[in-house]
Amino acid sequence: xxxxxxxxxxxxxxxxxxxxxxxxxxxxxxxxxxxxxxxxxxxxxxxxxxxxxxxxxxxxxxxxxxxxxxxxxxxxxxxxxxxxxxxxxxxxxxxxxxxxxxxxxxxxxxxxxxxxxxxxxxxxxxxxxxxxxxxxxxxxxxxxxxxxxxxxxxxxxxxxxxxxxxxxxxxxxxxxxxxxxxxxxxxxxxxxxxxxxxxxxxxxxxxxxxxxxxxxxxxxxxxxxxxxxxxxxxxxxxxxxxxxxxxxxxxxxxxxxxxxxxxxxxxxxxxxxxxxxxxxxxxxxxxxxxxxxxxxxxxxxxxxxxxxxxxxxxxxxxxxxxxxxxxxxxxxxxxxxxxxxxxxxxxxxxxxxxxxxxxxxxxxxxxxxxxxxxxxxxxxxxxxxxxxxxxxxxxxxxxxxxxxxxxxxxxxxxxxxxxxxxxxxxxxxxxxxxxxxxxxxxxxxxxxxxxxxxxxxxxxxxxxxx
Numbered sequence: 001x002x003x004x005x006x007x008x009x010x011x012x013x014x015x016x017x018x019x020x021x022x023x024x025x026x027x028x029x030x031x032x033x034x035x036x037x038x039x040x041x042x043x044x045x046x047x048x049x050x051x052x053x054x055x056x057x058x059x060x061x062x063x064x065x066x067x068x069x070x071x072x073x074x075x076x077x078x079x080x081x082x083x084x085x086x087x088x089x090x091x092x093x094x095x096x097x098x099x100x101x102x103x104x105x106x107x108x109x110x111x112x113x114x115x116x117x118x119x120x121x122x123x124x125x126x127x128x129x130x131x132x133x134x135x136x137x138x139x140x141x142x143x144x145x146x147x148x149x150x151x152x153x154x155x156x157x158x159x160x161x162x163x164x165x166x167x168x169x170x171x172x173x174x175x176x177x178x179x180x181x182x183x184x185x186x187x188x189x190x191x192x193x194x195x196x197x198x199x200x201x202x203x204x205x206x207x208x209x210x211x212x213x214x215x216x217x218x219x220x221x222x223x224x225x226x227x228x229x230x231x232x233x234x235x236x237x238x239x240x241x242x243x244x245x246x247x248x249x250x251x252x253x254x255x256x257x258x259x260x261x262x263x264x265x266x267x268x269x270x271x272x273x274x275x276x277x278x279x280x281x282x283x284x285x286x287x288x289x290x291x292x293x294x295x296x297x298x299x300x301x302x303x304x305x306x307x308x309x310x311x312x313x314x315x316x317x318x319x320x321x322x323x324x325x326x327x328x329x330x331x332x333x334x335x336x337x338x339x340x341x342x343x344x345x346x347x348x349x350x351x352x353x354x355x356x357x358x359x360x361x362x363x364x365x366x367x368x369x370x371x372x373x374x375x376x377x378x379x380x381x382x383x384x385x386x387x388x389x390x391x392x393x394x395x396x397x398x399x400x401x402x403x404x405x406x407x408x409x410x411x412x413x414x415x416x417x418x419x420x421x422x423x424x425x426x427x428x429x430x431x432x433x434x435x436x437x438x439x440x441x442x443x444x445x446x447x448x449x450x451x452x453x454x455x456x457x458x459x460x461x462x463x464x465x466x
Contacts, residue, residue, distance in 0.1 A: 057125050060173035060232040061148040062250045063112030065133045068167050080108040081140050085377045088129035089400040089425025093120045096127050101205040112205040132376035142248035142357040145376045145447040151230035155253035157222040158345035159360040162214035165240045173205040173232040180229040186213040187221040191318040219319045221285045244354035251360040257341030261363040263334045264384045264437035265448040266346045268327035280324040284344040286314040291340040300331035300384050303415035357446040364435035364450040373451040374425045379442030381420040388433040396429040
């Protein structure tokens with residue numbers, strides 16, 4: 001090999017080596033540079049938060065107490081047995097307007113009462129209404145009281161019976177402007193379900209005998225679901241024993257199954273060890289899954305526990321019952337805690353002979369802030385208050401029509417009862433969660449209903465500009 005050739009080879013080798021080194025460095029630099037992202041400039045889209053204007057508040061009342069089959073020639077015909085007394089009220093600035101819901105299937109009744117209130121200062125109107133009725137006849141006797149409630153897309157009726165002597169009627173009100181298609185799903189003590197449908201025109205209240213879907217059932221529970229428009233569901237009940245009337249009731253619907261709630265205003269009056277003739281009992285249903293349920297009675301005067309809790313195991317879809325007739329005479333709350341969501345209501349009666357009365361009490365919802373409630377005409381009305389927290393609180397009660405504010409101190413997990421004025425509407429204010437129920441009691445007279453929160457305002461929404 002000549003010297004020139006050697007020089008060329010050396011030079012070429014050097015260039016190759018340098019190229020490889022430079023290439024490797026570039027690749028390494030590229031690899032190393034990957035994690036180091038280029039600087040970016042991000043701009044959040046322009047947006048604003050808007051609070052929707054609250055809609056009208058719609059309240060539907062049960063209306064006249066109805067009798068079924070008074071005309072022997074028309075056993076399915078409904079007629080008016082008692083006309084209710086109404087009480088309503090609204091906070092200053094709120095406009096409460098009376099409304100009527102047509103009732104074409106009842107002889108002697110043209111409409112069920114209702115109320116409409118427009119929002120005030122973009123907030124739901126602070127309004128309330130309630131009704132009561134007393135009936136004294138050969139086939140019906142007793143006292144019933146109930147709150148007028150807004151409609152909903154789903155609710156539950158826990159009460160009544162489809163057995164001989166019971167005359168129970170579902171009341172389905174559609175206060176809106178759109179026709180509603182309502183589906184009833186009936187549960188019973190033996191398990192299984194039965195479903196049916198009903199079309200309820202806008203601005204009307206329809207009636208359905210409970211026996212239509214629960215014939216022979218002693219412990220029915222009915223789920224009410226609606227499409228097209230929300231409806232207000234309630235149950236009117238009456239009972240006859242050996243040809244004697246022994247009470248009437250108008251019962252609130254339950255919003256939804258829950259795992260932790262309280263039944264307020266449960267009154268024990270007559271002791272009984274007979275499960276078929278319990279004077280105080282709780283009906284329960286776990287609609288979707290088996291449940292273990294614990295029930296603890298508490299004294300209404302202070303919230304102290306009374307006796308040991310009772311525990312019951314429920315099979316999904318099968319209605320059960322727990323007897324509390326051994327409680328000493330008095331007013332109680334029954335706390336319910338369940339492993340899966342359940343619905344429940346408490347039955348209570350003044351006795352089993354002519355001149356007796358009964359009532360169903362449904363769960364009292366949690367209340368925080370200010371809400372309005374109405375006290376219908378009736379004997380010795382009281383407010384049963386329960387502190388739902390482990391902190392002491394003070395509840396303020398103020399008549400909407402004017403009057404002194406009453407302050408009620410509640411100990412942690414405590415309770416109290418407060419005398420109320422009949423035919424009066426109040427505001428209830430609490431900084432922390434409480435529960436409340438209006439209860440009535442007299443000789444052969446019994447009724448009550450939970451206090452429900454004022455319609456909640458729609459949640460604020462965020463609007464983004466494109």
